[in-house]
Amino acid sequence: MKISINIDPVLADTEIIINCGSLTAETENIIAALRMADNQMTVLKDGETHILDISKIAYIETVDRRTFVYTEKDCYESKLKFYEMDEKLCSGSFLRISKSCIVRLKYIRSLKAEIDRRLRITLENGEQLIASRQYADGLKKRLGVH
Amino acid sequence: MDKNFSVLKFLSQVFMIYGITTGLLNIFCILFGTSAYGFSTIFSLGNTGVSIATSFQFLLAVFLIVGLKFIFMTDILIKKIPLAARIIIMFAGAFATILVFIFAFGWVPANMPIAWIMFIICFVLSCAVSTVISVLAEKQENRRLEEALKRYKEEQ
Numbered sequence: 001m002k003i004s005i006n007i008d009p010v011l012a013d014t015e016i017i018i019n020c021g022s023l024t025a026e027t028e029n030i031i032a033a034l035r036m037a038d039n040q041m042t043v044l045k046d047g048e049t050h051i052l053d054i055s056k057i058a059y060i061e062t063v064d065r066r067t068f069v070y071t072e073k074d075c076y077e078s079k080l081k082f083y084e085m086d087e088k089l090c091s092g093s094f095l096r097i098s099k100s101c102i103v104r105l106k107y108i109r110s111l112k113a114e115i116d117r118r119l120r121i122t123l124e125n126g127e128q129l130i131a132s133r134q135y136a137d138g139l140k141k142r143l144g145v146h
Numbered sequence: 147m148d149k150n151f152s153v154l155k156f157l158s159q160v161f162m163i164y165g166i167t168t169g170l171l172n173i174f175c176i177l178f179g180t181s182a183y184g185f186s187t188i189f190s191l192g193n194t195g196v197s198i199a200t201s202f203q204f205l206l207a208v209f210l211i212v213g214l215k216f217i218f219m220t221d222i223l224i225k226k227i228p229l230a231a232r233i234i235i236m237f238a239g240a241f242a243t244i245l246v247f248i249f250a251f252g253w254v255p256a257n258m259p260i261a262w263i264m265f266i267i268c269f270v271l272s273c274a275v276s277t278v279i280s281v282l283a284e285k286q287e288n289r290r291l292e293e294a295l296k297r298y299k300e301e302q
Contacts, residue, residue, distance in 0.1 A: 093302070106302055111295055113287035115233075115280050120224055128225040143294035 001026075032080050036088050043069050043076035050076060058123055059103040060085050060094075072125050095142055097121065097131035105142065156216060164208045171196045171204070185261070187252040200251075207247050214239045230281050237273040244269070 016034060020027050028042075035042050039054045056071045062082035069076045078085070086096055094102050103121065112120040119131035119139060131139050171188065172195050179193030191197050196204075217223070218236045227235070248254045254261045 106299060108295060111288070111291040112229075113284050113291065114219070114224060114229065115284070116219055118219075118224070119291070130221045130224055140291070140294075143291070143298050145290050145294045 028079060033088075041069065041078065041080075043078050045074065045076045052076065054089070057094075057104055058107045058125065058127070059101060059129060060089070061102075062100045070127075095135075095139055097129060097135050097139060099132065099134075101129055103129060111139075156212065159215075160205075160209050160212045163212060164205050167204055167208060168196065168201060171200070185255050185258065203247060203251050203253075207243060210243050211240045214243070229284055230277065233277045233280060237277070241269060241273075 018027065018030065032042055035051065036054070041052045041054055041057070043050050043052050052069065052071070058070045058072055060078075060082070061068050061070065065082075067078045067080060067082050067085060069078050080088075082100070082102075085102060089102060090096055093106055094104050097103050097119075103123075107124050108121055109124045109126075110122045112122070114120060117133045117136055119136045121129040121131055123129065175189060175191070175195050176193050179189050179191070179195075182189040183192045188196065188200050190200070214236055218227075218232045223232060248265075249256075254265055
């Protein structure tokens, strides 16, 4: 793979052009990573590709090794693996809350403690998620609860 | 089945509770075994300890009660039923389980009202205390979490 960088002070915006023979998995990964860097994500719904703003995501869930991205009203599928989402998103405004779920902290409406140290999370759209014991402490730490 | 269910976690809880229960039963046997001999099958060996039959009866009872606890701690029920209600239903289930064992294995003499009254008082009291403690602890923790969440959102 050849990488060419053209620096020209005249150019106001950064533009990335990918020239390739065909759209391979490797190329798709590069595009996905670039979208992530631009706070966007390529997702699929009903066979159509959508570009989704990361700020619109409520939570991400993995089911049977497939990754699903949930916004307030819609559900999309992502070609990125769950661990890739975890690596790319969880340093920002997202946090892993269980083995299969990542949530956007700002989208949490309320939190309730359970007796076995799990947390019941209610999202802004009323949906409920459970933070497992293993990850609940991380969530508390992130919120500054000691 | 709940995706968070782990057989190892379940068994570790069963044997932890069973260990504590058996330990306490042996202490009761040493303390009251001689005087309670003949009244309850639990004290069938007097003050020498708990019999193998009683040990296995308790293991089965603990197994069922921990099973009940796991059912009421599944993600689906956590989302649908409030904590206090879940604890109360859980204790009611545990009470029903123990009643079955009492009748089936003669743990408490059927013709001795005082023994029944003592058992019910002890059970209700311990359930009430643990429910109140759990609910109060939950409320305090929830307040801290809500405040922290609010602070986090304001800072962002």
